[in-house]
Amino acid sequence: GAVVSQHPSWVICKSGTSVKIECRSLDFQATTMFWYRQFPKQSLMLMATSNEGSKATYEQGVEKDKFLINHASLTLSTLTVTSAHPEDSSFYICSAGPTSGPQETQYFGPGTRLLVL
Amino acid sequence: DAKTTQPPSMDCAEGRAANLPCNHSTISGNEYVYWYRQIHSQGPQYIIHGLKNNETNEMASLIITEDRKSSTLILPHATLRDTAVYYCIVGNYGQNFVFGPGTRLSVLP
Numbered sequence: 159g160a161v162v163s164q165h166p167s168w169v170i171c172k173s174g175t176s177v178k179i180e181c182r183s184l185d186f187q188a189t190t191m192f193w194y195r196q197f198p199k200q201s202l203m204l205m206a207t208s209n210e211g212s213k214a215t216y217e218q219g220v221e222k223d224k225f226l227i228n229h230a231s232l233t234l235s236t237l238t239v240t241s242a243h244p245e246d247s248s249f250y251i252c253s254a255g256p257t258s259g260p261q262e263t264q265y266f267g268p269g270t271r272l273l274v275l
Numbered sequence: 276d277a278k279t280t281q282p283p284s285m286d287c288a289e290g291r292a293a294n295l296p297c298n299h300s301t302i303s304g305n306e307y308v309y310w311y312r313q314i315h316s317q318g319p320q321y322i323i324h325g326l327k328n329n330e331t332n333e334m335a336s337l338i339i340t341e342d343r344k345s346s347t348l349i350l351p352h353a354t355l356r357d358t359a360v361y362y363c364i365v366g367n368y369g370q371n372f373v374f375g376p377g378t379r380l381s382v383l384p
Contacts, residue, residue, distance in 0.1 A: 164318075192371050192372075201374040202319070202374040203374075249316075253372070255368055263307075264321075265321055266320070268317055269317060269318040
């Protein structure tokens, strides 16, 4: 199946700093990518929808100025957690589906674990 | 809210078939049924999906009832590595997936 990668796989940062997480579709192009967040022992919760060449769409309760999303190409979306605080510590996961060719499903990245001290 | 209902947990003996049920009584005519699984500390792994016909691939089989209100994921010969949380999702390609709590499958030796 298609491959979605994320970088870094884990990151530890100090409170108040910013962290950038990359999501790449390795063997297909994706007009739309999705960013999820997962807290311990909970399910995945959608944060935002990333659209190539346009502004992201954020879910209710997700601060767009805190979680900056850039989808500059058909294979890369980035999520920047600005002024991170300990409550932002979580498992961040992206997903994407091919824009062309056989479609019908989405593929998820391996996730990025963020720990804010 | 998720449009699916799954049992919170199930056990299965190693080597036996694991049958994971999912109810999706409010599924729309053009929505697919997707199954993913998540092994601890990893991103969800795609397993299989279908619209109305039963589907089979190298990982599993998907049985969808004729009225499409429920489905069953079948792992024919469960191994210890199949221990994971299994998510049943209904939706369309290109839209975000809404995850419920899933079923925690424990494969026992």
